[in-house]
Amino acid sequence: MDSQKINSVLIAVREAPFRTTLISSKRPDEKSIIHYPENCPNALSVDGNVFSFDYVFNSTVTQSELYDTLVHPLVLKVLSGYDCTALAYGQTGTGKSYSMGMSAEKLTDEHMGVVPRCLQNILDHTCLANQKENNPLPKLVYASYIEIYNERAYDLLALDTEKPLASRGQRFTGGTCKPVRNQQDLLHILMLGTKNRHVRPTNMNKNSSRSHAIVTIHVRQGQSHARLNIVDLAGSESVRRTGNEGVARAEGVYINMGLLGINKVLLSMSAGHTLIPYRDSILTTVLQDSLSAGAYLTLLTCVSPHASDLSETISTLRFAKSAKQVKLSPQLSHRLQQLQEQLRSAKKKSTNATRQSLRRVLPSSKAIKRPLTVPSHASTRNSFCTPVKNTEANTNFQRHHSVMGLTPKAKECARALLELPVDLNTGPIELLPGVEQSNCSLEEVKTPTAFPTISDYIELKMKYDALQQQPQLHLNEQQEKQAAERPPSLSLLSYSDFNSELCSIAEENDEITVPRCQFFSSSPASSNPRKPSPVNVSGISPLSSSSIVISKEHTELTAVRRRSTRLMSRQLNIEILKNCQELPQRRRSMRIALQTELRPSPATEQPSKTLVKSHNKSNTANKLGGLSEIISGQLSNGSQNTRLRKHRSKLLALVNSASLKDLQALPCIGPKTAFTLIMQRSILGNFRNWLQVQKLPIWKGSSWSRFAKANCIEI
Numbered sequence: 001m002d003s004q005k006i007n008s009v010l011i012a013v014r015e016a017p018f019r020t021t022l023i024s025s026k027r028p029d030e031k032s033i034i035h036y037p038e039n040c041p042n043a044l045s046v047d048g049n050v051f052s053f054d055y056v057f058n059s060t061v062t063q064s065e066l067y068d069t070l071v072h073p074l075v076l077k078v079l080s081g082y083d084c085t086a087l088a089y090g091q092t093g094t095g096k097s098y099s100m101g102m103s104a105e106k107l108t109d110e111h112m113g114v115v116p117r118c119l120q121n122i123l124d125h126t127c128l129a130n131q132k133e134n135n136p137l138p139k140l141v142y143a144s145y146i147e148i149y150n151e152r153a154y155d156l157l158a159l160d161t162e163k164p165l166a167s168r169g170q171r172f173t174g175g176t177c178k179p180v181r182n183q184q185d186l187l188h189i190l191m192l193g194t195k196n197r198h199v200r201p202t203n204m205n206k207n208s209s210r211s212h213a214i215v216t217i218h219v220r221q222g223q224s225h226a227r228l229n230i231v232d233l234a235g236s237e238s239v240r241r242t243g244n245e246g247v248a249r250a251e252g253v254y255i256n257m258g259l260l261g262i263n264k265v266l267l268s269m270s271a272g273h274t275l276i277p278y279r280d281s282i283l284t285t286v287l288q289d290s291l292s293a294g295a296y297l298t299l300l301t302c303v304s305p306h307a308s309d310l311s312e313t314i315s316t317l318r319f320a321k322s323a324k325q326v327k328l329s330p331q332l333s334h335r336l337q338q339l340q341e342q343l344r345s346a347k348k349k350s351t352n353a354t355r356q357s358l359r360r361v362l363p364s365s366k367a368i369k370r371p372l373t374v375p376s377h378a379s380t381r382n383s384f385c386t387p388v389k390n391t392e393a394n395t396n397f398q399r400h401h402s403v404m405g406l407t408p409k410a411k412e413c414a415r416a417l418l419e420l421p422v423d424l425n426t427g428p429i430e431l432l433p434g435v436e437q438s439n440c441s442l443e444e445v446k447t448p449t450a451f452p453t454i455s456d457y458i459e460l461k462m463k464y465d466a467l468q469q470q471p472q473l474h475l476n477e478q479q480e481k482q483a484a485e486r487p488p489s490l491s492l493l494s495y496s497d498f499n500s501e502l503c504s505i506a507e508e509n510d511e512i513t514v515p516r517c518q519f520f521s522s523s524p525a526s527s528n529p530r531k532p533s534p535v536n537v538s539g540i541s542p543l544s545s546s547s548i549v550i551s552k553e554h555t556e557l558t559a560v561r562r563r564s565t566r567l568m569s570r571q572l573n574i575e576i577l578k579n580c581q582e583l584p585q586r587r588r589s590m591r592i593a594l595q596t597e598l599r600p601s602p603a604t605e606q607p608s609k610t611l612v613k614s615h616n617k618s619n620t621a622n623k624l625g626g627l628s629e630i631i632s633g634q635l636s637n638g639s640q641n642t643r644l645r646k647h648r649s650k651l652l653a654l655v656n657s658a659s660l661k662d663l664q665a666l667p668c669i670g671p672k673t674a675f676t677l678i679m680q681r682s683i684l685g686n687f688r689n690w691l692q693v694q695k696l697p698i699w700k701g702s703s704w705s706r707f708a709k710a711n712c713i714e715i
């Protein structure tokens with residue numbers, strides 16, 4: 001079905017017919033400003049500027065021609081499991097909504113737009129596919145319809161359309177998905193959308209959309225889920241020409257803000273930046289997944305033939321040209337899910353052969369590493385109590401796991417150890433050999449599976465609570481002795497694994513309630529096993545029956561601190577560490593600033609080592625040179641002032657020319673600040689003085705003063 005090869009990014013231009021309403025209508029003798037050079041089928045020229053795109057449609061193109069050429073290939077890709085986005089961009093009144101077919105009006109064959117055609121096409125395909133006898137999983141089609149109005153996302157298919165789904169900075173979880181099984185469902189969705197969408201007459205368009213609208217068609221088949229986003233952006237507009245006042249004027253400001261956001265995202269993507277400003281507007285937040293490298297993107301730019309719209313037309317075409325630079329490499333959205341599904345069933349069967357083959361397919365996936373650290377659901381009481389034979393391998397594994405994630409070498413070692421034979425029934429985590437378990441039914445207690453769900457954790461907690469009420473383990477003297485001689489358990493594996501499970505769940509659900517557990521890191525023999533203590537199972541012991549809320553930040557704090565943070569904390573002295581307990585939760589720039597503040601200031605007898613050190617660390621600082629003398633106060637007042645002046649101008653020159661990486665090397669500059677600084681620099685040109693830099697709207701709170709202090713540029 002996806003045999004047809006299409007470019008991952010397709011850019012097309014459609015010329016709108018002359019307007020017939022309100023201002024700027026066609027003068028009797030007026031000709032279109034858009035010309036089509038002969039011999040260049042996919043080019044157009046406006047005012048002497050020639051632009052070429054993948055497709056160029058003149059004003060006579062029909063809706064069905066446009067669909068067949070531009071959007072039908074995307075539909076085929078969606079049906080094959082890829083995420084796709086079709087986006088309409090352009091000046092107000094140039095036919096974006098008309099082309100995309102966002103409303104329930106004009107549903108005749110002549111005027112029907114992209115949305116109804118896509119849905120019809122997808123329905124036809126899925127019906128055919130589902131009718132095939134050898135197709136066990138039917139393809140199901142759903143659609144959602146949302147709008148971004150005044151920087152808030154609203155669900156147009158919800159019962160309460162007034163309640164925003166999300167606003168800027170908030171997480172967007174998606175709108176109501178309605179099943180689409182036939183024409184009636186489709187019509188119902190479009191009618192609801194038309195009824196609820198914000199539309200208002202302006203001087204340029206009697207039915208001007210006041211919001212960006214997104215129709216998402218979901219095609220599900222089993223675990224596979226592909227999406228086609230059809231986006232009708234509100235038109236860019238100048239307040240002067242639309243004649244908007246009051247609310248309409250404010251709407252225009254928000255519309256332009258969303259368009260600027262999408263502009264920035266596409267420009268950053270085409271410039272190959274690693275930091276894409278998705279969070280700058282709610283529109284780009286919502287479209288983040290679809291505007292990522294893993295999806296197909298088709299951009300339809302609509303342009304006006306009117307001479308009075310010349311500047312808007314040229315800027316629209318320039319935008320389309322820059323979007324052409326975006327490089328994407330679409331991937332099957334459900335591929336990984338399928339592999340994980342296979343792994344899960346392979347784990348249940350505990351077949352070594354299947355695992356080995358999957359490891360070859362997914363060599364670096366952490367999902368592969370997990371089965372070794374936790375016993376499978378199928379583990380029985382006996383298998384739990386059987387000592388792990390491959391103790392040496394486990395000890396090695398433990399050692400390597402403690403550094404896993406730090407260096408590629410450590411990861412390599414761990415991966416190599418994965419190849420060692422381990423009894424899959426027992427797993428590497430065992431209880432004490434020969435322990436009598438009285439009534440304690442250990443097989444009932446399931447350790448987290450490789451793919452736990454929230455209900456798994458709730459179940460786990462209930463079982464811990466139940467076990468706490470039951471008689472504890474009893475050991476005889478010999479067993480105690482054996483326990484004392486026993487090598488440390490693989491608790492670290494459990495700790496790290498359990499935490500990473502929590503992290504992944506916390507990521508999916510901003511916060512969840514899980515059993516409060518203590519992860520022991522030494523051999524159980526180190527504590528008195530006779531003492532009534534919680535039952536130790538697989539390296540996890542309950543602290544209390546109370547629950548704690550584990551948020552994403554918390555789990556990051558405890559388990560998956562960044563490597564830089566871990567290395568940094570090793571270098572810092574204990575005093576700083578005490579003060580920095582909350583630091584990993586904060587932004588990098590704040591952390592660096594706080595550390596700078598915590599260390600002796602330049603004025604004290606211990607000159608600002610942080611600054612000198614961090615400066616010396618990078619090339620950036622090497623360019624600045626001589627700073628240590630200034631800070632340490634070794635120079636006389638006069639020469640110190642001269643040095644400072646020189647330093648400031650050198651630093652300004654650096655800010656005017658430095659790359660993103662170099663800027664980040666400066667104290668109190670994080671990746672975000674560096675990025676916005678570069679964006680401001682590209683908009684405003686080189687900064688003339690530090691006052692200009694200080695006045696930029698990028699400094700929040702006391703960030704400027706911290707930056708100025710840390711870099712000796714206080715004005």
Ligand SMILES: Nc1ncnc2c1ncn2[C@@H]1O[C@H](COP(=O)(O)OP(=O)(O)OP(=O)(O)O)[C@@H](O)[C@H]1O
Nearest residue numbers: 016017092093094095096097098205208209234235
């Ligand atoms: N190719 C076309 N053929 C026929 N009518 C068209 C065509 N393009 C646009 N129109 C008509 O022009 C008018 C304005 O179009 P539309 O509302 O789609 O513009 P828009 O770009 O979405 O504007 P806005 O951004 O303000 O919402 C509509 O009445 C639409 O029917």
